[in-house]
Amino acid sequence: MADSLKEELLQLIKRLGVYLSVKFSNIFPTSVSNLNSRSMGAIAGFAVAVIFTWRLLRSPTGSQRTQKRQAAAPNSSGVNVQTSVAAVPSTSEDLRAQSVIDEFFQPVKPTLGQIVRQKLSEGRKVTCRLLGVILEENTPEELQKQATVRSSVLEILLEITKFCDLYLMERVLDDESEKKVLLALEDAGIFTSGGLVKDKVLFCSTENGRTSFARQLEPDWHIDTNPEVISQLARFIKYGLLLSPSRPKNTALNVISSPSLEQFFGWI
Structure with a gap:
C-alpha cells in the first residue's frame, strides 16, 4: 500500500x-x-x-x-x-x-512592469527624445512657451526607470526651454522615483546632437520620432523604436515602428 x-x-x-x-x-x-x-x-x-x-x-x-x-x-x-x-x-x-x-493558473493580465521588460527584451539602457514622446509639445518653438508631460506615458516612463538606465534628450532653442522641461518633469514626479536624475536629461541645439548623444551612450534601445535619427543610429544600437503613424520604406530590420509609446506597450 x-x-x-x-x-x-x-x-x-x-x-x-x-x-x-x-x-x-x-x-x-x-x-x-x-x-x-x-x-x-x-x-x-x-x-x-x-x-x-x-x-x-x-x-x-x-x-x-x-x-x-x-x-x-x-x-x-x-x-x-x-x-x-x-x-x-x-x-x-x-x-x-x-x-x-x-x-x-487562471489567465492573469500581466503587469505593466512585466510588459515593459518583455517589450524591451530585457534591455538595460534606453535613450529617448522628449518632444512628441514624453511631452505634449512637438517642436522646440513650442517649448519656448511651455512644457507639458503627457500623463498617458508617465506610468510607462516610471516602469522603465525601475530596471533601465534611462536618458532623456531634446533639441532646444534657449536656456529657458531647458528650465521649462526640467520643471515639468519634476512636477510630474519623474525624479522622485529614484531611477532618473536631472543629469540624465540632456539638451542640444541640433538634431545631430541627439544622434551624437545616443552613439556615445550606446543604448540597447533608442526611442525617437525622427526617421533620420533612427536610421543613422540603426548601425550602432540593438533596437530603434520609431514613433510614427506609418513605417518608412527601407527601414533597418532592428527598427520597430509604432504610432505611440502607449501603443507599443499596449497600454491604451
Missing part, C-alpha cells in the same frame, strides 16, 4: 513538473533557468501545496466506485466475470490533478 502511494505521488509530481514548465514559460518573460533560489523555492513550495491539495480534494466515493466496478458482475449465463477498470482511475486522476492546477 505504501509503495503504491509513493508511486502515485511520483507520477503526479512528474505530471505537475511538465505542466508547470509550460505554464511558467507563458507567464514569465524570463526562463526558469534564470530564476533565483528564492523563486525556485517558492515554486517548489507551491508544487507541494498543490499536491497535498489534490490529495485532500480526492473524493472517497471515487475509490468506492472503483471497488464496485471491480466486483463480480453476473453475465447472461449466471457466471460471475470480473470487469477490468485499471485504466479508469489513471485517467480520472490525471483530470483531477490538472483541474486543481488550472485553478491556480
Whole structure:
C-alpha cells in the first residue's frame, strides 16, 4: 500500500513538473533557468501545496466506485466475470490533478512592469527624445512657451526607470526651454522615483546632437520620432523604436515602428 502511494505521488509530481514548465514559460518573460533560489523555492513550495491539495480534494466515493466496478458482475449465463477498470482511475486522476492546477493558473493580465521588460527584451539602457514622446509639445518653438508631460506615458516612463538606465534628450532653442522641461518633469514626479536624475536629461541645439548623444551612450534601445535619427543610429544600437503613424520604406530590420509609446506597450 505504501509503495503504491509513493508511486502515485511520483507520477503526479512528474505530471505537475511538465505542466508547470509550460505554464511558467507563458507567464514569465524570463526562463526558469534564470530564476533565483528564492523563486525556485517558492515554486517548489507551491508544487507541494498543490499536491497535498489534490490529495485532500480526492473524493472517497471515487475509490468506492472503483471497488464496485471491480466486483463480480453476473453475465447472461449466471457466471460471475470480473470487469477490468485499471485504466479508469489513471485517467480520472490525471483530470483531477490538472483541474486543481488550472485553478491556480487562471489567465492573469500581466503587469505593466512585466510588459515593459518583455517589450524591451530585457534591455538595460534606453535613450529617448522628449518632444512628441514624453511631452505634449512637438517642436522646440513650442517649448519656448511651455512644457507639458503627457500623463498617458508617465506610468510607462516610471516602469522603465525601475530596471533601465534611462536618458532623456531634446533639441532646444534657449536656456529657458531647458528650465521649462526640467520643471515639468519634476512636477510630474519623474525624479522622485529614484531611477532618473536631472543629469540624465540632456539638451542640444541640433538634431545631430541627439544622434551624437545616443552613439556615445550606446543604448540597447533608442526611442525617437525622427526617421533620420533612427536610421543613422540603426548601425550602432540593438533596437530603434520609431514613433510614427506609418513605417518608412527601407527601414533597418532592428527598427520597430509604432504610432505611440502607449501603443507599443499596449497600454491604451
